Structure formats: C-alpha cells, structure tokens
Amino acid sequence: MQRVGADRDAHDCIGSAGYRWCARTARCERPWELAAAAAFANDAAAFAAYCDGAEP
Numbered sequence: 001m002q003r004v005g006a007d008r009d010a011h012d013c014i015g016s017a018g019y020r021w022c023a024r025t026a027r028c029e030r031p032w033e034l035a036a037a038a039a040f041a042n043d044a045a046a047f048a049a050y051c052d053g054a055e056p
Helices: 031-038 044-051
Strands: 020-022 027-029
Touching: 020 044, 027 031, 031 044
Parallel strands: none
Antiparallel strands: 020 027
C-alpha cells in the first residue's frame, strides 16, 4: 500500500496534494493558487502556457 503524499514526480512535486512543476517559477505550484497570484485563467491550458514561459 502506498502512503498518501508518496507520489512525488521527477521534480519532487506531490501530485496528490495538487502540486505541479512550473518551469517559469522553478518550483512546485498549485495551479489554482498560481493562477490567482499571477492573474491568469484557472485552467490547464493557461497554467501550461504560463509555466512554459509563454504568456497565457
């Protein structure tokens, strides 16, 4: 049985806690929190565009 929080990705982000890697900030981010802080739409496409370095 796998423990909760034991699902770290290659960047050490914990997916079950809502974290995803963002290259732009160089850290694990929760998409909805980053969307609010950086003023972009709270959706997967905008998160990907922002974190890949392009403007959303």
